[in-house]
Amino acid sequence: MKINQKIFLQLGIFIIFFGLMGILINNLTVNLARTGIGFNFSWLFKPASFALAEHPLPFTSSDSYAWALFIGWLNSLKVIVSSLILATLLGALIGFARAGKNSLLGFISAAYITIIRQTPLLLQLMFWYFVGFLGLKDNMFIQLKNIFSVSNQGIEFSGLTFSSEFLALLLGLSIFTSAFIAEVIRGGILSVSRGQWEAFRSLGLSERKGFIRIILPQALPAIIPGLTSQYLNLAKNSTLAIAVGYSDIYAINDTIINQTGRAIECFIVLLVSFLLLNLLITNTMEIFNKLILKSRKYS
Amino acid sequence: MSKINIYSLIIHFKNLKKTLFSNLFNTTISFLIIVLISVALSNIFVWLIFNANWKVVTSNLPLYAFGSFPANARWRPATWIISLLLLSIFTLCGPKWKWLQKNLLVAWIGTIPLGLYLLYGGFGLSPIMSRHWGGLTLTILLTVCSSILSLPFGIILALCRQSSLPLIKKLSSTYIDVMRSVPLIAVLFFGQLLIPLFLPIGIEIDRVWRAIFAFTLFVSAYIAEDIRGGLQSIPYTQIEAAKSLGLNQYQIIQFVLIPQALRIALPALTNQSIGLFQNTSLMAILGLVELLGVGRSILANPEFIGQYIEVYVWLASVYWMACTIMAILARHLEQRMSINQAYF
Numbered sequence: 001m002k003i004n005q006k007i008f009l010q011l012g013i014f015i016i017f018f019g020l021m022g023i024l025i026n027n028l029t030v031n032l033a034r035t036g037i038g039f040n041f042s043w044l045f046k047p048a049s050f051a052l053a054e055h056p057l058p059f060t061s062s063d064s065y066a067w068a069l070f071i072g073w074l075n076s077l078k079v080i081v082s083s084l085i086l087a088t089l090l091g092a093l094i095g096f097a098r099a100g101k102n103s104l105l106g107f108i109s110a111a112y113i114t115i116i117r118q119t120p121l122l123l124q125l126m127f128w129y130f131v132g133f134l135g136l137k138d139n140m141f142i143q144l145k146n147i148f149s150v151s152n153q154g155i156e157f158s159g160l161t162f163s164s165e166f167l168a169l170l171l172g173l174s175i176f177t178s179a180f181i182a183e184v185i186r187g188g189i190l191s192v193s194r195g196q197w198e199a200f201r202s203l204g205l206s207e208r209k210g211f212i213r214i215i216l217p218q219a220l221p222a223i224i225p226g227l228t229s230q231y232l233n234l235a236k237n238s239t240l241a242i243a244v245g246y247s248d249i250y251a252i253n254d255t256i257i258n259q260t261g262r263a264i265e266c267f268i269v270l271l272v273s274f275l276l277l278n279l280l281i282t283n284t285m286e287i288f289n290k291l292i293l294k295s296r297k298y299s
Numbered sequence: 300m301s302k303i304n305i306y307s308l309i310i311h312f313k314n315l316k317k318t319l320f321s322n323l324f325n326t327t328i329s330f331l332i333i334v335l336i337s338v339a340l341s342n343i344f345v346w347l348i349f350n351a352n353w354k355v356v357t358s359n360l361p362l363y364a365f366g367s368f369p370a371n372a373r374w375r376p377a378t379w380i381i382s383l384l385l386l387s388i389f390t391l392c393g394p395k396w397k398w399l400q401k402n403l404l405v406a407w408i409g410t411i412p413l414g415l416y417l418l419y420g421g422f423g424l425s426p427i428m429s430r431h432w433g434g435l436t437l438t439i440l441l442t443v444c445s446s447i448l449s450l451p452f453g454i455i456l457a458l459c460r461q462s463s464l465p466l467i468k469k470l471s472s473t474y475i476d477v478m479r480s481v482p483l484i485a486v487l488f489f490g491q492l493l494i495p496l497f498l499p500i501g502i503e504i505d506r507v508w509r510a511i512f513a514f515t516l517f518v519s520a521y522i523a524e525d526i527r528g529g530l531q532s533i534p535y536t537q538i539e540a541a542k543s544l545g546l547n548q549y550q551i552i553q554f555v556l557i558p559q560a561l562r563i564a565l566p567a568l569t570n571q572s573i574g575l576f577q578n579t580s581l582m583a584i585l586g587l588v589e590l591l592g593v594g595r596s597i598l599a600n601p602e603f604i605g606q607y608i609e610v611y612v613w614l615a616s617v618y619w620m621a622c623t624i625m626a627i628l629a630r631h632l633e634q635r636m637s638i639n640q641a642y643f
Binding site: 006009010013014017024027028030031032034101102104105108114115118119120121122123124126127130131135232235236237238239240242243250254257263264267270271274275278 | 325328329332333336463464465466467470477480481482483484485488489492493495496497498499500573577578580581583584591607608611614615618619622623626
């Protein structure tokens with residue numbers, strides 16, 4: 001293409017794109033003016049006047065909407081980080097079982113993976129919440145010397161209480177993500193050539209030592225990018241918390257929209273908080289990735 | 300024949316012994332698993348046969364399949380689902396006549412207008428509003444329409460992201476990155492609550508089409524990335540060869556890049572549509588009565604209160620079956636594509 005042609009094409013697309021945006025925004029302002037809501041963010045500092053069952057920092061209904069949103073963001077972060085750890089552990093276990101030699105173990109983990117991956121996450125979350133936790137009867141207390149107790153209110157562990165909403169979400173997200181992580185880990189292990197296995201065996205290393213010292217370090221660079229994308233998926237999937245009544249960032253936005261009708265502003269808040277979460281996860285994983293690459297270089 | 304079978308069976312057992320009972324650790328694990336599986340299986344079996352009350356499923360089968368579709372018109376979605384099933388069976392194990400194989404694609408694409416006609420009515424059938432659509436029918440409709448619509452959109456986005464024009468490149472990569480960092484439920488929420496705000500007064504799109512639009516916006520960003528992967532794996536020599544044959548830029552895209560990129564991206568694309576099928580369940584939170592939504596409304600019925608396990612197990616098996624059928628069809632498609640490749 002000639003340079004003139006390129007400039008005209010881009011100019012044309014520029015005009016079409018921003019013209020379209022202009023029409024949409026014009027429609028929006030007309031519609032907002034008609035409903036009499038308008039567009040501003042001053043409501044953020046008004047009292048929220050709703051209670052939250054779950055708050056890591058103190059929260060009362062007289063606190064502002066902005067504080068409620070921050071609490072929701074913290075709640076999201078809490079469930080994401082804890083299920084991230086649990087999912088990685090579970091996924092590693094299942095991935096190793098799937099890649100290992102024991103065919104019975106491989107069969108079980110393959111069955112686990114297809115069942116978990118071929119059913120919707122939302123259904124699984126509802127299952128864990130309504131069947132797993134609310135299904136427990138009040139008299140079905142499992143108590144161990146006041147240290148550990150399970151009921152339909154959740155789990156109490158030496159003073160720490162976890163609500164059943166949090167636990168159902170944690171369990172559902174971890175189990176769902178672990179099936180995907182297992183496949184990532186299996187792929188990573190299989191990407192290490194067979195020669196490496198034969199080499200460490202011929203050097204007389206034990207299976208366990210060879211796996212940890214030889215195979216795993218070579219598999220990690222192939223595993224980390226897959227893990228990062230699974231972690232991002234986990235973060236996005238955590239918004240399904242609303243189905244089990246856990247007050248994460250999406251659920252709180254939803255409540256605020258129902259109360260104030262400020263859908264556009266809340267949507268923007270949601271987008272920004274998710275961009276922040278994504279940045280947090282990708283940057284952490286990037287640091288981790290660099291550390292691993294560095295440690296390989298020096299070894 | 301039988302001799303070979305027995306021989307291979309013996310080898311199989313020897314292999315089993317080698318893999319399952321090679322050392323003490325493996326032996327204990329294998330025994331533990333066998334015990335656990337048999338206890339779990341027997342418990343599940345007893346529950347399935349004796350303890351579960353399947354009335355909540357059997358008495359509501361039409362609801363699961365068609366939602367609140369008027370009873371006298373239920374044959375319409377039923378015809379559609381059955382024709383889809385027959386077509387799948389035909390594709391997988393039908394006769395290998397050439398004219399049939401050629402027309403299968405046309406038949407598959409034809410199922411969409413057929414389904415829409417059967418659901419909407421008109422032209423001789425009584426019209427039915429989209430708020431009566433529901434159950435498995437709606438789930439399939441959402442999946443099929445959204446995946447068909449997001450394919451061209453995704454291809455355009457992928458091509459734009461590879462473009463040499465900086466403005467086009469920037470716009471499409473921003474769109475793709477933002478869409479991929481946002482949770483699906485937020486996009487669906489946008490579709491249900493915010494799209495009406497962006498439309499001029501007097502124009503309304505019904506809920507089902509708003510959902511399909513939102514799914515398309517979301518999935519096309521993912522499809523674009525898959526296709527971009529395909530585009531990037533095409534060696535540059537292909538483009539040079541096409542140029543030296545005198546093809547212009549659009550011919551190169553149409554005849555060289557897109558067919559190859561689609562073939563490479565095919566497994567990823569079919570995974571996207573299986574994922575989409577599962578994700579349509581999110582509409583249950585946002586007010587459409589698709590398969591999971593039907594389950595929720597049945598559980599809210601006082602007659603069936605508390606029968607969560609039966610309903611969820613049933614729904615899970617329906618989703619599982621449908622996803623498995625889709626995966627098998629996808630593998631079949633991949634095999635056919637790779638056979639075609641062998642002719643080159």
